[in-house]
Amino acid sequence: MALGAWAQRVDETLTRFGRRPEYLLQMLIALQEHENWLPPEALTALAAALDLPRARVEGVVGFYSFLHAEPVGQYRLLFSDNIIDRMCGSEALMARLCHSLWLAPGQVSEDGLASVDVTSCTGLGDQGPAMLVNGRAIAALNEDRIDIICELIRQKLALDAWPVELFQFENTIQQRDALLSCTALPGDALRAAIAMGRDAWLSQMQASRLRGRGGAGFTTAVKWLACRDAPTVEKIVVCNADEGEPGTFKDRVLLDAHADLVFEGMTLAAWAVGARRGFLYLRGEYLNLRPALEATLARRRAEGWLGASIGGVAGFDFDIEIHLGAGAYVCGEETALLESLEGKRGTPRIRPPFPVTHGYLGLPTVVNNVETLAKCCLIALHGGAAFAATGTAQSAGTKLLSVSGDCARPGIYEFPFGVTVRQVLDACGASDTLAVQVGGAAGITLAPYEFGRRVAFEDVPTAGAFMVFNDTRDMFEVAHNFVRFFAHESCGFCTPCRVGTSLLAGTLDKLAEGKGSPADLLEIEDLDRLLKQASHCGLGSAAPNPVIDGLQKFRPAYERHLMHADFSPAFDLDGALRRARQITGRDDAGAHLPQQPEASR
Numbered sequence: 243m244a245l246g247a248w249a250q251r252v253d254e255t256l257t258r259f260g261r262r263p264e265y266l267l268q269m270l271i272a273l274q275e276h277e278n279w280l281p282p283e284a285l286t287a288l289a290a291a292l293d294l295p296r297a298r299v300e301g302v303v304g305f306y307s308f309l310h311a312e313p314v315g316q317y318r319l320l321f322s323d324n325i326i327d328r329m330c331g332s333e334a335l336m337a338r339l340c341h342s343l344w345l346a347p348g349q350v351s352e353d354g355l356a357s358v359d360v361t362s363c364t365g366l367g368d369q370g371p372a373m374l375v376n377g378r379a380i381a382a383l384n385e386d387r388i389d390i391i392c393e394l395i396r397q398k399l400a401l402d403a404w405p406v407e408l409f410q411f412e413n414t415i416q417q418r419d420a421l422l423s424c425t426a427l428p429g430d431a432l433r434a435a436i437a438m439g440r441d442a443w444l445s446q447m448q449a450s451r452l453r454g455r456g457g458a459g460f461t462t463a464v465k466w467l468a469c470r471d472a473p474t475v476e477k478i479v480v481c482n483a484d485e486g487e488p489g490t491f492k493d494r495v496l497l498d499a500h501a502d503l504v505f506e507g508m509t510l511a512a513w514a515v516g517a518r519r520g521f522l523y524l525r526g527e528y529l530n531l532r533p534a535l536e537a538t539l540a541r542r543r544a545e546g547w548l549g550a551s552i553g554g555v556a557g558f559d560f561d562i563e564i565h566l567g568a569g570a571y572v573c574g575e576e577t578a579l580l581e582s583l584e585g586k587r588g589t590p591r592i593r594p595p596f597p598v599t600h601g602y603l604g605l606p607t608v609v610n611n612v613e614t615l616a617k618c619c620l621i622a623l624h625g626g627a628a629f630a631a632t633g634t635a636q637s638a639g640t641k642l643l644s645v646s647g648d649c650a651r652p653g654i655y656e657f658p659f660g661v662t663v664r665q666v667l668d669a670c671g672a673s674d675t676l677a678v679q680v681g682g683a684a685g686i687t688l689a690p691y692e693f694g695r696r697v698a699f700e701d702v703p704t705a706g707a708f709m710v711f712n713d714t715r716d717m718f719e720v721a722h723n724f725v726r727f728f729a730h731e732s733c734g735f736c737t738p739c740r741v742g743t744s745l746l747a748g749t750l751d752k753l754a755e756g757k758g759s760p761a762d763l764l765e766i767e768d769l770d771r772l773l774k775q776a777s778h779c780g781l782g783s784a785a786p787n788p789v790i791d792g793l794q795k796f797r798p799a800y801e802r803h804l805m806h807a808d809f810s811p812a813f814d815l816d817g818a819l820r821r822a823r824q825i826t827g828r829d830d831a832g833a834h835l836p837q838q839p840e841a842s843r
Contacts, residue, residue: 370646573588
């Protein structure tokens with residue numbers, strides 16, 4: 243595109259977003275839609291118009307994996323590299339596509355038409371393998387679908403001309419309880435809460451004992467009260483829909499099938515704390531959902547459930563914007579999300595201060611998970627005591643579980659808190675189960691003797707992922723995949739995480755290559771202590787969890803990779819000297835390092 247054309251695109255984008263620096267990420271996403279990358283002239287023009295250092299703009303582009311400062315082709319194809327997708331055959335399908343299009347992974351084709359690579363979890367573990375094509379998700383991949391995609395690319399058809407059924411996926415709801423069975427109409431919960439009054443509504447939230455469903459489990463009412471009581475007049479409500487934990491897809495289903503409950507929950511939060519602005523931070527992998535979500539927001543405005551004087555109450559003014567993420571797992575952490583929402587790199591903040599007093603643009607901000615906000619509607623409709631009557635003493639209500647892996651019926655299951663792991667396995671048709679990963683890569687690996695444990699904050703807490711592995715699976719490979727995920731997703735802000743996750747992944751790579759020794763297992767334990775004690779945020783401290791759990795519960799899977807009794811370096815120093823031998827013309831024994839005898843296997 244000519245320089246003048248880019249200048250016009252930048253100006254149109256600036257006008258669309260009000261020339262506000264906090265919308266920088268949204269501007270970059272919008273600009274990239276035109277050519278599938280962001281050329282230097284566009285970044286320069288954007289930085290100048292926003293009065294930002296160009297390095298700041300380029301730094302934001304470099305942080306998010308879905309933004310590109312170099313051409314990636316007319317079609318950017320990203321295969322989900324989640325362990326569940328691998329179990330479904332994603333690697334073979336990616337190889338088939340690369341062979342058909344004469345592509346090498348990680349490279350752009352010679353004609354500049356396409357590029358193929360991997361991404362982390364696409365939130366489609368119930369119907370994988372899956373991929374993204376220019377940000378749009380395609381599920382249920384098989385050889386036939388891969389061949390169709392290859393032909394569409396060769397024909398250079400625009401994505402809007404591709405068969406619609408390619409981009410359709412199911413909401414595999416397998417078991418419903420209070421939330422997924424809710425038949426309330428838009429506005430019903432708001433009418434009930436408005437009738438109570440703000441203070442009484444907050445009292446019902448306190449009585450409900452609702453805890454955050456994003457994994458941390460912080461009491462929702464406490465968060466809302468702190469935000470309400472903050473001295474600043476303007477308050478913000480944020481829905482965290484950056485569902486990036488591998489194996490989790492419950493928020494995708496809620497946003498697709500029950501969007502009104504989510505938006506009504508945000509409005510209930512606004513009624514409680516006095517907020518006028520709300521944001522739904524939607525992960526980039528869920529781009530497919532945005533048109534329907536925008537349509538739902540437009541309908542709610544037309545019906546009087548968003549905008550000015552909601553429900554006929556003068557002064558109850560609240561509206562919601564959708565902001566897209568761009569491929570950064572760390573933005574699921576609430577302060578990193580707020581940084582991203584402000585158009586910055588998603589680096590977690592140091593706390594205190596907490597978002598409830600100093601959140602979005604320094605304003606008091608409530609940040610809640612999709613499921614948490616949807617559950618607020620049940621409390622408004624039926625009361626806090628009724629909600630608290632289900633579940634356990636410390637975990638009220640029900641929990642949505644994203645079940646995937648080796649089971650007959652993957653999908654979404656809603657259980658009261660306190661359900662045992664074995665009960666979930668029975669419900670989803672799992673057999674010969676070797677292990678269950680609860681809570682995603684950052685969660686807990688459970689062995690069969692633990693299947694009597696209960697899903698609850700006081701026992702096995704979870705954001706919702708429930709990954710099943712039968713006795714044909716190698717738990718070393720499972721942990722290996724998770725560790726590579728953390729190394730890829732580290733934001734790089736702090737040295738312990740940036741270097742530690744890379745060293746941890748490198749150690750498991752070494753074991754996988756048959757160069758491991760007992761010394762490497764000790765190194766893993768040292769890295770675990772380092773990451774847990776020195777990391778800036780939870781990503782680094784959680785990174786060793788799957789390996790440490792694996793060593794404790796499935797140690798033989800690791801010991802099979804110990805091919806040396808003593809330490810053996812992964813780096814081939816003698817091989818690295820090959821070029822020097824060529825230059826000097828020497829290849830005698832003295833030009834080689836002495837070979838150490840291998841230990842017997």
